[in-house]
Amino acid sequence: MAPTAALIAQPAGPRGGPPGGAPRPAVAETVLPDSVLQSSLRVFLDCQGGVRGCDRTFFTQELNYVNWVRDRFDSDVHLLLTSLNAANGGRQITVNFLGQKNYAGKVDTLVVTTLPNDADDVVRRELLRTFQLGLAPFVARTPIASRLRVGLANGVVAPVINPRAVKDRWNLWLYRVDGNINASGEQLVRTTNLSTSLSAARTTEQWKINLGATGSYNELDFKVFETNASNPALRDTVSVVVLQRAANTNALFGRTINAHWTAGVKVSAGFSEVLNQKMAVRVSPALEYNYFPWSEATRRQLTALYYVRPNYYEYYNTTVFEQDRETRFNHTLLLALTQRQKWGNTNITLEGSQYLHDMNRNHVTLSGFVDLRLGRGFSLNFRGSASRVRDQIYIAANAKSERDILTQRQQLQTNFRYNVNVGVGYTFGSIYNTIVNQRFGNLGELGRRFGFFGG
Known part of the structure; x- marks a missing residue:
């Protein structure tokens, strides 16, 4: 697999320089102070209509330098995912990055297009990459920014956020x-x-x-x-x-x-x-x-x-x-x-x-x-x-x-x-036609009987 652009965690080398050839330290050595963790970016995942590949457990494990919250009112960024049929038989997944609280007014949108026979693992990894890129401008305004960089990553693990370090009145x-x-x-x-x-x-x-x-x-x-x-x-x-x-x-x-x-x-x-x-x-x-x-x-x-x-x-x-x-x-x-x-x-x-x-x-x-x-x-x-x-x-x-x-x-x-x-x-034919056309997408019982009209 070709390397992908992503946010990765990498401790600074001697005197703040690049890590050089030294072995990567254990994850435990990259854990951030509690004061930093408590101010990390809070993200709410909202998958509308059962978006394929929307695996919260996977994202929580793989993208672990943000705090994933279960209520949109507690979040700094609301990740809103919606999905539409594309003409090639795949799906066009729109990822909206909606800033809230201190990030109010900061909005971005990225689009992921899948093929009709993509495995679930392919889809969720593409969504993960998209989340990493879209959240970068938000993370850049948090204390954790000094520990992250955007580059070509091959399996580099981000610092683990310890849930106990975040003040939670519900005690998890x-x-x-x-x-x-x-x-x-x-x-x-x-x-x-x-x-x-x-x-x-x-x-x-x-x-x-x-x-x-x-x-x-x-x-x-x-x-x-x-x-x-x-x-x-x-x-x-x-x-x-x-x-x-x-x-x-x-x-x-x-x-x-x-x-x-x-x-x-x-x-x-x-x-x-x-x-x-x-x-x-x-x-x-x-x-x-x-x-x-x-x-x-x-x-x-x-x-x-x-x-x-x-x-x-x-x-x-x-x-x-x-x-x-x-x-x-x-x-x-x-x-x-x-x-x-x-x-x-x-x-x-x-x-x-x-x-x-x-x-x-x-x-x-x-x-x-x-x-x-x-x-x-x-x-x-x-x-x-x-x-x-x-x-x-x-x-x-x-x-x-x-x-x-x-x-x-x-x-x-x-x-x-x-x-x-x-x-x-x-499935065969064009894999390049990703145009979305929702016309005749609501035909009621007629549309259910003639499935090719599905929108």
Whole structure:
């Protein structure tokens, strides 16, 4: 890959001169004083419409001489990204650098044009380069400017900003509250879906804490026609209401051991009418190993996760094993491979679980996707999962009615599950036409039926 222009950190050489041939000092030696870090540029990343390649974790790790904030009102620079279809089948991503507070009125715009078959890693690295160039005039007005220069860089690492050096009244905690209401209907069918979630998270280099609660209420109200008992020539309209309710609370505590190992515990409690679980409580001590250092997590991971846990279940209906409540132990091993490379992306997971009281009660699942860029304009992708299921100890013993089966009111017993999708694509023609033309871009249902009008 050719060298790219970028902002890089490089300690000054003897008497302020260039570094010369001396080995580059460790990152720890380039950490700036707290007073400087607290005044570093604050940047808010705003990706409108799900801009491809907008990977906040990657940018935070790679462009670490600015403070990334989660609210635009706290930022010095608002990075606003928008995306439009280009005539070559790729995307035109516009990056707006909007100055705020002491930088109010300072505005710049840069444009990134992608090809239709560019891998996600190519797109996000091009965005990273664009951020580095566009933020240079802003960084030049901060105390960190003396430590940075614009030049040709090949993997030179910037000084790491320590989040603890920045005054934070929230102490690194992030909270989120979500609520959704969805209703739809026709003459004979009406559905109502309600859901809510609460979460709190705190992440440091040593600890990862996630707390959460979710709840859902799904109601299906439909009308069926039944023969009138007193007059068979007539049919009555009967309203049938099917409810599916569930709720869950969980807590995850993870502790970094070293560059590869992590230990933790997850606790959860909840109920699910579909799964016949009036109460389910689980405690899961876990150990995780990553073959690659976690510092490379945005690019590649090969992890093994193992946990053993007790499970307490209380059921709405007696199960097929004649249980109304029970405590069972199971253990699980999960292997996962994730890569984001120039040639494409892979995400493959193999999971196996087994109840200890009966080794025949187990399940094995292979799932994931592979997205390959095999050549110029040619892509191939596989998505799917396959499971062997033998651990449904919660299945109710009472016979299911035809109505329950058709409405999926309760989980049905099965020995396997699968879904498979294979896709292939080939794009050819001009790669130079990057003109954006949004005319006829809003055709409603007509546009959805004739996809080539998409804007």
